[in-house]
Amino acid sequence: MHYENNDADSAFGFDGNWQDFAKIALPNLLLTIVTLGIYRFWATTRERKYLWAHTRFVDERLEWTGKGMELFIGFVLVMLLFFLPFSLIGMVSEALVARGQALWAVLLTAGSFFFILYLTGVAQFRALRYRMSRTRWRGIRGGSNDQGFKFGWSYLWKTIVGQLPMGLLVPWSMTSLWNERWNKMSFGPYHFDADAQSGDIFGRYLLFYLAPILLFVAMAIAAVTGGGIGFGLGGEAGTGVGVGLGIAIALFVWFFALGLIAAAFYAKYFREVVGSARWKDLRFGFEASTADWIKLYLGDFVLVVLTLGIGFIFLSYRHWKFFIVHMQADGNILLDELTQSTTRTAKHGEGLLDAFDMGAI
Amino acid sequence: MAKDCSTPSTWGRSDMSEPAFQSFAQWYDGHTAIKHEGEAIWDGGGLLRLRGASGSLEVPFADLEFGEERLGETVYRRASEPDFRLILPADLPPGLASKLPERQTYGAWVDKLGLGKATAIFAAVSVAAVALFMTAPEWLGPRIPQSWERNLGDAMVGDFGNRLCHTRDGDRALTKLLAKVDPEQEKVRAGVANIGMVNAVALPGGQVLLFDGLVQDAESPEELAGVLGHEVGHVRERHVMTALLRQFGLTILLSGANTTVGDTMFGLAAMGYSRDAEREADEYSRERMAESRISPLGAARFFERLGGDDEGLTGWVSSHPGPAERAKAYRAAARGKTFEPVLTAAEFQALKDMCQQDPDVESFDLFF
Numbered sequence A: 001m002h003y004e005n006n007d008a009d010s011a012f013g014f015d016g017n018w019q020d021f022a023k024i025a026l027p028n029l030l031l032t033i034v035t036l037g038i039y040r041f042w043a044t045t046r047e048r049k050y051l052w053a054h055t056r057f058v059d060e061r062l063e064w065t066g067k068g069m070e071l072f073i074g075f076v077l078v079m080l081l082f083f084l085p086f087s088l089i090g091m092v093s094e095a096l097v098a099r100g101q102a103l104w105a106v107l108l109t110a111g112s113f114f115f116i117l118y119l120t121g122v123a124q125f126r127a128l129r130y131r132m133s134r135t136r137w138r139g140i141r142g143g144s145n146d147q148g149f150k151f152g153w154s155y156l157w158k159t160i161v162g163q164l165p166m167g168l169l170v171p172w173s174m175t176s177l178w179n180e181r182w183n184k185m186s187f188g189p190y191h192f193d194a195d196a197q198s199g200d201i202f203g204r205y206l207l208f209y210l211a212p213i214l215l216f217v218a219m220a221i222a223a224v225t226g227g228g229i230g231f232g233l234g235g236e237a238g239t240g241v242g243v244g245l246g247i248a249i250a251l252f253v254w255f256f257a258l259g260l261i262a263a264a265f266y267a268k269y270f271r272e273v274v275g276s277a278r279w280k281d282l283r284f285g286f287e288a289s290t291a292d293w294i295k296l297y298l299g300d301f302v303l304v305v306l307t308l309g310i311g312f313i314f315l316s317y318r319h320w321k322f323f324i325v326h327m328q329a330d331g332n333i334l335l336d337e338l339t340q341s342t343t344r345t346a347k348h349g350e351g352l353l354d355a356f357d358m359g360a361i
Numbered sequence B: 001m002a003k004d005c006s007t008p009s010t011w012g013r014s015d016m017s018e019p020a021f022q023s024f025a026q027w028y029d030g031h032t033a034i035k036h037e038g039e040a041i042w043d044g045g046g047l048l049r050l051r052g053a054s055g056s057l058e059v060p061f062a063d064l065e066f067g068e069e070r071l072g073e074t075v076y077r078r079a080s081e082p083d084f085r086l087i088l089p090a091d092l093p094p095g096l097a098s099k100l101p102e103r104q105t106y107g108a109w110v111d112k113l114g115l116g117k118a119t120a121i122f123a124a125v126s127v128a129a130v131a132l133f134m135t136a137p138e139w140l141g142p143r144i145p146q147s148w149e150r151n152l153g154d155a156m157v158g159d160f161g162n163r164l165c166h167t168r169d170g171d172r173a174l175t176k177l178l179a180k181v182d183p184e185q186e187k188v189r190a191g192v193a194n195i196g197m198v199n200a201v202a203l204p205g206g207q208v209l210l211f212d213g214l215v216q217d218a219e220s221p222e223e224l225a226g227v228l229g230h231e232v233g234h235v236r237e238r239h240v241m242t243a244l245l246r247q248f249g250l251t252i253l254l255s256g257a258n259t260t261v262g263d264t265m266f267g268l269a270a271m272g273y274s275r276d277a278e279r280e281a282d283e284y285s286r287e288r289m290a291e292s293r294i295s296p297l298g299a300a301r302f303f304e305r306l307g308g309d310d311e312g313l314t315g316w317v318s319s320h321p322g323p324a325e326r327a328k329a330y331r332a333a334a335r336g337k338t339f340e341p342v343l344t345a346a347e348f349q350a351l352k353d354m355c356q357q358d359p360d361v362e363s364f365d366l367f368f
């Protein structure tokens, strides 16, 4: 069987609606509250089942096969294996300080900082692997044979090196880590290829360096005009109030400008990294513009504020929909060559760390 | 889809041609991405027959599991073939529907109970768990062996090294004072800390510190005996462990396991103990003083001064019950009894000189 997708229609589609999602999210919220948060692993799973089931790729829906219990056990393991030792390290370094061994305490704290950075990398890799291995399309799943421990090291040193020259290498560390983890992933028999380039996003990244200058200029203008208006209204005392108010407004504007810069950068970043990804003969694309990202986050903000916080339960829905609606793919898939993944999956014990499920892609 | 199902059939008897027992079906075998289309038919026994242009197979009903519901369709899985998928229309003919596994919504427990009942049960269990957790320090604290507490305290604070004041005569006087208010074989470890505040603390691991500020403020050795006895009371009545557990529980609750023990340890001094614990420690102190024939009037006077407006004393006041009330209790304990001086004037003076005359005492900045 040979499938070709050259239609004007996108290869990805989403047909969920928020009313149906609310029927899942509201009982989830209720159960999560009465179980003191424990139900949230099952809640997450139910939400994903809904989101995946209403996501179409080419001509078939996705399916989420993860289980709440997996996430729960993963959480317990993470608590036992990482947070317990870390609070012990905290105690030991306190005790060292109490004994005047400040140097050892500093070394221990620095060591645990690096270890946390390493673990963050491992966790990011495993979260992606977990999602790939729990996603079915036409009965086929994804995964990776890599455990992510090597990626942890890359994450550690690339993150640090990226920050060193005044943060100038951050775009490089972001794209090269993206490539590294996606090149280890596969779906069915085929692996993904990613070769995102940092050069293309570097221009947008430089906007962040403009921010402090912008702040200074905005503050100066706001203070002078604010002071002027204040003086006109209330003489000497009015000047002070006017300057203060002007600076407050400038700060607010600055944070807003910082948000705009971040939106511009991430819009470009996602277009670059998703656009560089291939899977066999399929090329992917992500078409969200800076304005789309701004609308998404302003929408989130308005939704949460207007519902006095309850709206946060719809954020996962909004973000998933945003992601799918802007995803593109074209190329060929040979369905009869598309066989089941042979990557190892988490069954019991060793693979349970798969459920180390924090932020995705 | 199920048009002629208004007349109930007898499920025991089967007729494969009857539309009540068959349906359109799609399936994936879990090995390739090829979609199979055809019909699903109950064979009258325990098997579901899938017949299509691209192949047929038989699946035991017992092997089928509910997968998920999606727009107009229900997805079933096979226990023996984890990636096999059978997709049937949601409005199945009832004959077939009755053979298929039931749908699940919230997860096994909640589905069995129903959302309302499950919510009520979970809420009740949660309230009980919270109650148990909140009261745990009170019943767990006294049950933790003293030796554990001592090890824990050593790990947390260690000994204070040169930050405690020592002179030969001062140490001797303190040992004598302690012996009178702590009858146990293994004494608590008491010391005078080089801190100017008017305060005293009982720390984890059976460590009691009188601050030099309090020693300087004392007008008689009986006052010191009262305060020392009170802090020893906190140790012996296991208030320290209780407060430690309470503080530890709070930090877990508030910030995950991300606790700095420094906050915990000296949070103790700030948080103090419950009023009941303070009363118990006072009683302990009065009983020991009565046994050792020490006048509680010194302690009473100490509290009377606290009740006045001496500003240096707020530290001790804030975490303890009203000083007037406590002074009254100490005065009452003195009625109709005779006492002996607890320390000689020289010994009392040695305690007062301890921090000044210790040549290599260090300051306590690190902690307070």
Ligand SMILES: [Zn+2]
Pocket: B230, B234, B273, B278, B281, B320
């Ligand atoms: Zn007390």
